[in-house]
Structure formats: structure tokens, C-alpha cells
Amino acid sequence: xxxxxxxxxxxxxxxxxxxxxxxxxxxxxxxxxxxxxxxxxxxxxxxxxxxxxxxxxxxxxxxxxxxxxxxxxxxxxxxxxxxxxxxxxxxxxxxxxxxxxxxxxxxxxxxxxxxxxxxxxxxxxxxxxxxxxxxxxxxxxxxxxxxxxxxxxxxxxxxxxxxxxxxxxxxxxxxxxxxxxxxxxxxxxxxxxxxxxxxxxxxxxxxxxxxxxxxxxxxxxxxxxxxxxxxxxxxxxxxxxxxxxxxxxxxxxxxxxxxxxxxxxxxxxxxxxxxxxxxxxxx
Amino acid sequence: xxxxxxxxxxxxxxxxxxxxxxxxxxxxxxxxxxxxxxxxxxxxxxxxxxxxxxxxxxxxxxxxxxxxxxxxxxxxxxxxxxxxxxxxxxxxxxxxxxxxxxxxxxxxxxxxxxxxxxxxxxxxxxxxxxxxxxxxxxxxxxxxxxxxxxxxxxxxxxxxxxxxxxxxxxxxxxxxxxxxxxxxxxxxxxxxxxxxxxxxxxxxxxxxxxxxxxxxxxxxxxxxxxxxxxxxxxxxxxxxxxxxxxxxxxxxxxxxxxxxxxxxxxxxxxxxxxx
Numbered sequence: 001x002x003x004x005x006x007x008x009x010x011x012x013x014x015x016x017x018x019x020x021x022x023x024x025x026x027x028x029x030x031x032x033x034x035x036x037x038x039x040x041x042x043x044x045x046x047x048x049x050x051x052x053x054x055x056x057x058x059x060x061x062x063x064x065x066x067x068x069x070x071x072x073x074x075x076x077x078x079x080x081x082x083x084x085x086x087x088x089x090x091x092x093x094x095x096x097x098x099x100x101x102x103x104x105x106x107x108x109x110x111x112x113x114x115x116x117x118x119x120x121x122x123x124x125x126x127x128x129x130x131x132x133x134x135x136x137x138x139x140x141x142x143x144x145x146x147x148x149x150x151x152x153x154x155x156x157x158x159x160x161x162x163x164x165x166x167x168x169x170x171x172x173x174x175x176x177x178x179x180x181x182x183x184x185x186x187x188x189x190x191x192x193x194x195x196x197x198x199x200x201x202x203x204x205x206x207x208x209x210x211x212x213x214x215x216x217x218x219x220x221x222x223x224x225x226x227x228x229x230x231x232x233x234x235x236x237x238x239x240x241x242x243x244x245x246x247x248x249x250x251x252x253x254x255x256x257x258x259x260x261x262x263x264x265x266x267x268x269x270x271x272x273x274x275x276x277x278x279x280x281x282x283x
Numbered sequence: 284x285x286x287x288x289x290x291x292x293x294x295x296x297x298x299x300x301x302x303x304x305x306x307x308x309x310x311x312x313x314x315x316x317x318x319x320x321x322x323x324x325x326x327x328x329x330x331x332x333x334x335x336x337x338x339x340x341x342x343x344x345x346x347x348x349x350x351x352x353x354x355x356x357x358x359x360x361x362x363x364x365x366x367x368x369x370x371x372x373x374x375x376x377x378x379x380x381x382x383x384x385x386x387x388x389x390x391x392x393x394x395x396x397x398x399x400x401x402x403x404x405x406x407x408x409x410x411x412x413x414x415x416x417x418x419x420x421x422x423x424x425x426x427x428x429x430x431x432x433x434x435x436x437x438x439x440x441x442x443x444x445x446x447x448x449x450x451x452x453x454x455x456x457x458x459x460x461x462x463x464x465x466x467x468x469x470x471x472x473x474x475x476x477x478x479x480x481x482x483x484x485x486x487x488x489x490x491x492x493x494x495x496x497x498x499x500x501x502x503x504x505x506x507x508x509x510x511x512x513x514x515x516x517x518x519x520x521x522x523x524x525x526x527x528x529x530x531x532x533x534x535x536x537x538x539x540x541x542x543x544x545x546x547x548x549x550x551x552x553x554x555x556x557x558x
Contacts, residue, residue: 028368029366031366147381150379153369154365154371154376154379157340157360158358158360158379158380159380160338160340161335161339162356162357162358163355163380164380202368205370209370210371210372213370214370
């Protein structure tokens with residue numbers, strides 16, 4: 001069955017979506033969308049380095065993304081520039097460095113478009129193995145650090161006061177992000193990875209009443225977008241990566257329809273805002 | 284301050300230095316089990332900074348902070364904003380930083396009067412409800428030390444009394460040490476064992492006994508409130524200027540306040556008189 005390129009594409013895409021969903025929730029909760037962009041832009045530098053040193057592309061992308069994450073942490077600690085300025089600086093410097101490095105390597109004929117927009121229809125069995133094994137490791141680590149990571153997302157000082165180590169889980173989270181960028185680059189491409197992280201998570205928000213539920217929903221919605229996007233791309237002969245993102249966007253727009261809004265809350269549980277103050281402040 | 288072996292946390296001339304100035308300096312403070320210690324002081328006097336040293340969030344730049352081994356801490360921060368993108372029910376919030384059994388969570392919510400809100404989304408709660416939910420979460424952990432940063436913020440006055448009563452009851456039932464930061468210079472709870480007034484350093488500390496009988500306080504809030512709340516009145520002998528320097532009662536200006544600075548009632552340059 002893996003002989004069929006389309007089946008391989010679906011398997012690879014679902015593998016990425018299952019990992020990107022839960023991680024994307026943290027991106028949304030922590031308002032890190034631009035951080036995801038920065039890492040994925042830096043991925044192109046990883047591709048260039050992989051060609052230069054003839055190492056595995058996934059590994060090189062992970063390495064560069066991890067370095068950019070650490071650089072960001074260190075620069076943030078220095079506190080001279082604001083975070084968004086730092087992210088922009090790192091993102092576009094890494095992107096430009098990658099493009100310049102690739103231009104120097106005249107002996108390499110590579111399809112830049114494939115890296116920018118993904119080449120999911122060309123995934124090999126090896127790619128699928130990397131995506132699923134890498135994905136399982138990422139999800140396992142995320143499960144282990146879930147409680148402290150979530151607590152630090154709500155309030156860093158509270159988490160630290162109550163015996164957690166927000167600094168450490170933040171670094172681990174950044175490395176997980178780097179890993180996801182590395183394994184999903186081939187699927188949707190550098191320019192669209194952030195969409196796979198954010199759109200399913202944003203869609204899942206409307207159907208979720210708890211963080212764990214939202215992570216699960218985001219994974220499922222992402223997988224649905226992959227299947228929908230790939231079939232659409234086959235049907236209408238559109239590029240696969242962008243089609244997946246468009247499918248995710250359609251799911252998001254559908255989720256905004258009133259029909260799909262969450263069932264109305266049980267009485268007394270989510271009373272309308274107007275009646276809250278009187279009830280709440282009564283001793 | 285004497286360091287007793289059973290103190291939950293001890294600050295020994297602890298200070299935090301940031302960007303060329305001392306946020307707070309020379310703080311001596313010990314919290315015993317079953318004791319309520321209240322920190323008061325004007326804005327920027329180092330109350331939260333001191334609490335964060337006690338919590339271990341900030342490492343002192345001078346002096347030392349000792350925390351008892353295996354100290355279990357619960358912290359109720361001053362602000363906690365939950366974003367719309369984050370679905371979080373009160374029930375889930377109860378086990379934010381550690382496992383809490385359903386039974387423990389329910390009894391903690393019942394004790395602070397928010398049991399009916401278990402299924403509600405945290406961001407839909409009113410200020411008073413949210414304070415009680417945060418308190419319930421802190422209590423459910425069964426802490427040795429409970430640190431409350433301005434717990435009555437955003438709560439109306441009757442709610443404030445009820446919340447102070449609740450804090451006292453928590454102390455009585457759980458026999459934990461409580462470090463309370465009060466935003467109001469003049470109103471502290473009667474159950475407080477010790478009040479520590481900060482103004483960049485410890486101005487003064489002691490029991491708040493005198494205050495309950497204060498005439499102007501009764502006139503302002505009525506006798507019934509006075510049985511629950513107490514006024515702790517004092518005047519600062521120095522003023523912190525906008526540039527960080529300190530103007531003393533005798534008109535001299537120095538870069539920092541001195542550990543020996545205190546309060547003299549005959550001076551008129553007190554911090555606030557808004558109560």
C-alpha cells in the first residue's frame with residue numbers, strides 16, 4: 001500500500017498534523033505565532049547547511065531551529081530589543097543567510113519551491129518513518145512536560161513558586177517546536193508550517209472546554225485538513241501543501257458558523273456575564 | 284529576627300538590586316506555621332518583591348533566604364489573565380500545578396464558596412469569584428505556606444471582609460503559615476499576627492492591636508467592620524522621590540533609604556492618607 005505516492009502523502013500528512021495540533025495549541029495560548037514563523041524561516045538555512053555538509057536535511061533543520069531558539073532565549077535575557085524585533089531579526093537573517101548560502105552552491109540544483117511550499121507527494125518511506133517516529137517522541141515528551149508547561153502558560157511565577165521549573169520546560173518546548181518544524185517542512189513547506197500549527201488549534205478552540213480536549217481536537221482537525229487538502233489537490237490539480245492549508249482554513253471558517261458553536265452551558269455553570277457580579281461578590 | 288528551626292521561610296537582610304537601585308533591602312522576616320504575616324506599604328515599596336524572594340522566584344542579591352526543606356507552597360498571584368484562546372474550567376484549574384483528588388478539590392471549592400462554579404470557564408468569573416477560585420486552588424494543595432498577593436483586589440468591601448474571614452479560617456483549619464500582601468496601607472486584618480511595613484526596607488513591624496479602636500476608622504467603616512478589620516496607622520519619615528532618591532524627614536536627600544529609617548509620628552511627610 002505504501003507503493004502508492006498518494007497513500008504515502010496522506011500517512012505523512014496525518015503524522016505531521018497529529019503532532020502539530022497539540023503543539024499548535026501552546027503556540028496559540030502563548031501567542032507565539034511569530035516564533036513559529038521565525039523557526040520555519042530559519043529552516044531554509046538548515047537546508048542550505050545540509051547540502052553544504054552533506055548531512056540529513058531533517059537533522060540540519062532541527063539543529064538550526066534549535067540554535068535559533070536558544071539564540072532567542074539568550075537575546076531575550078539581555079533585554080535590549082523587544083521580542084518581536086528579535087524574532088523578525090532572527091527570522092529574516094536566517095532566511096537570507098539560507099538563500100545566499102544556496103546561491104553560492106552552484107553545483108547544487110535544488111527545487112527551492114519544494115522547500116518553500118512543501119513536496120508532500122514526493123515523501124519516501126524513510127520520510128514517513130522519520131515523521132512518525134519523530135512525532136511519537138515529540139508527543140511523548142510533550143505529555144511528560146504537559147503539566148508544568150501548561151501551568152507556566154497560565155502564570156509563570158505561580159508555576160515557579162509551586163515548585164516547577166518554567167525555564168527548563170520552556171527550553172524543552174522550543175526544542176519540540178524545532179523538531180516539528182524539521183519533520184513537517186517537507187509536507188507543507190517553510191512558508192506554511194505555522195499555518196498547520198495555528199489554524200487547527202484555533203478551529204479546535206470553539207469545540208473545546210478543556211486544554212487537553214483542545215489539543216486532541218486540534219490534532220483531529222489537522223488530520224482532517226490533510227486528507228481534505230490532498231483529495232482536493234488531486235481533484236483540482238492544485239499544489240498539495242497550500243491545498244492542505246486551504247482545507248484547514250475552510251474548516252476554521254465552518255467552525256465560525258453558529259450551527260457549530262458549542263452546546264449551550266448547563267444552568268448555573270456559565271451564566272451570562274451580566275448576572276455574574278451580584279452573585280460573585282456576595283459573601 | 285531569630286531563626287527558629289521550624290520557621291517555614293526566613294529572610295535574613297535580604298535585598299534585590301535591579302537596574303542600579305535597590306528595590307528592597309535589608310528585609311528580615313520569618314514566617315512560622317500557623318502565623319499570618321501581612322506586608323503593607325505604598326506602591327513600589329517592595330511588597331511583591333519581598334514575597335517573590337520568600338517564594339524563591341527571585342534570588343536575593345544580598346542577604347539570604349532560607350526555606351524549610353520540602354516546604355509546600357501555594358501562591359495566589361496578584362494578576363492572572365486567562366486568554367480567550369485557552370479553554371479552562373474551574374475544575375481543571377484546581378489541578379494546575381499538581382494532582383488534587385476530586386474530593387479534595389470539591390471540599391476546597393466548598394470551603395471558599397465556589398463549589399457551584401466547578402464547571403464554569405475561568406475567564407467568565409467576576410473578580411470576587413476568581414479570587415475565591417484562586418484561593419480554593421491554593422488551599423486544595425494543602426500547603427505549609429500560603430502566599431497571597433493582594434487577595435482582595437477587585438473585591439467590594441463586604442466581599443473583602445468575607446475574604447479576610449476566609450483567610451483566617453484557612454489558617455485556623457490548616458495551620459499553615461500565611462504571607463499576605465495588602466494593597467491598603469491602613470486596613471489590615473485583625474487576625475494578622477504581625478504586620479510588616481515596607482518602604483524600600485522594613486520601616487516597622489508589630490501586632491496590629493492598637494488599630495481596631497481607632498476612632499477615625501470606626502467613623503469610616505462602622506463598628507461591625509472594625510471587629511474584622513483593623514487600622515494600622517503610622518507615618519513614614521521619608522519620601523521616595525520619582526528619581527529613586529529618598530527625602531528624609533529632616534529635609535536631607537540620599538540615594539537610598541537607610542536600614543535604620545523608621546517612622547516618627549511627629550513628622551508630617553507620611554506616604555498616603557486615602558483610607
